[in-house]
Amino acid sequence: MNISVNDQMGDFDGVIIPFYENLLATSVLKLPLEALKESKKFEGKIGTTYKLTTITDGKLNEVVLLGLGEVDKLTSRKVLNAFGSAYRVMKKQKVEQVVLNIQGLEKEEFLAKAATEAVVMADYKFDLKTKEKEEKDIKLELITSVNMDVIQESFVLAESNIIGRDLVNQPANLMNPITLSEKVIELGEEKGFDVEVLELKHIESLKMDAFLSVAKASAVEPRFIIMRYKGNPESDDILGYVGKGLTYDSGGLSIKPTNSMVDMKSDMGGSAAVIGAMCAIADMKLKTNVVSVVAACENMIAGNSYRPGDIIGSMGGKSIFIGNTDAEGRLTLIDAMHYIVTRENVKQVIDIATLTGAAIHCTGNAASVAISNNDDFYNKVDESFNKSGEQIWRMPIFDEYKELIKHEEADLTNTAGSPGTITAGLFIGEFTGDLPWVHIDIAGTAFAKKEEGILSKGATGVGVRPLYYLAKK
């Protein structure tokens, strides 16, 4: 996709025209808007589209009218998905040059940012087909008086979101802990953050027993990836991000049924969120300090697999009973969490993970699920999600739940039972020290079954843009 910004319309064969509900009028093209409204075929309701074809001087123009609803009811989520949908309708028409005209509309800057972000994200599609001829890139011209610099951030955010999606969408035979770490090194060089990759011997010397227990049955070695961005060297305030980086989760000896396994390349959605956010943070040169870590490995099966019934150690020293080898994410996360808290001097910490199927029972695909030990920090996370148009929902921490992660023969158990999303989060919370902490479970939001609005089928890049906004705060 190639986007330019202009205040006058150039050549086009496709035009997207957004309208607020009460302002169904335009001088752009002579369209029968009153008749459309009366027929109730298009009334400008938020997210609705109406497609028609006009002929001017013998040339076909595809027109997509887009409803923006009522101006004071606009939210980031609604407007992003509206622009995403309109762009999808247009793309199906095989056009080459599209103009999207928002000039003079109320909240023009907000619309310009959202439109940019939405079309770049909606344009993305993953496949590894061997193509006969490359599909032509659509040229999109945004007609607005808003300055290009204002829109720059939206480009970066959309592109970083796509970096996240693309990391996850690569199948696990191509994207493994080693190739992931190599990719992060490349991204660090390109965007401007430091990357350190710890190999097996180093991970062993740090005594990351929990992480290593999960990783050891894989034919591919684990990697511990550290990303550092110091945009404000005078300050010792550092924000810490921990992302779950299971490049594949077979369940281990507690093996998953095939149907649950096919999409498990997505079990690195948390790592994609933090890597994508680092790209955006560095690209925008934010004046802040962020360190992100990913304990990257595969959960596989072999003669040396860790077993249900084992009691293992962890970098933080606590012993852990293994009730189920498919509850592996929390094991990799506690060593990553202990590392970032004790070695990287972070002052607040987030972990983000495709952690529990139970999260899907909580909020489906509509929202990520969170727990936190700190209201102020959580509120900032909540605001950052809202700004990005992604949804998040906080669950409670009742005293009863804290008992469930304890075990008779070990300090902790990795299978604490229901409510599974909260107990999984609390297990990680045992390793955060006293830091303000938010745990985000993205099992329901990291991977989409179908394309819709800004989302393509497959990875969603969830978390990338919220974690950027949080760092910006």
Ligand code: BES
């Ligand atoms: N990666 C899965 C969670 C998951 C499920 C992500 C569905 C995306 C979609 C995780 O490692 C897992 O297997 N969790 C188990 C935990 C259980 C064994 C305590 C689960 O949720 O079933």
Ligand code: MG
């Ligand atoms: Mg699992």
Ligand code: ZN
């Ligand atoms: Zn998993």
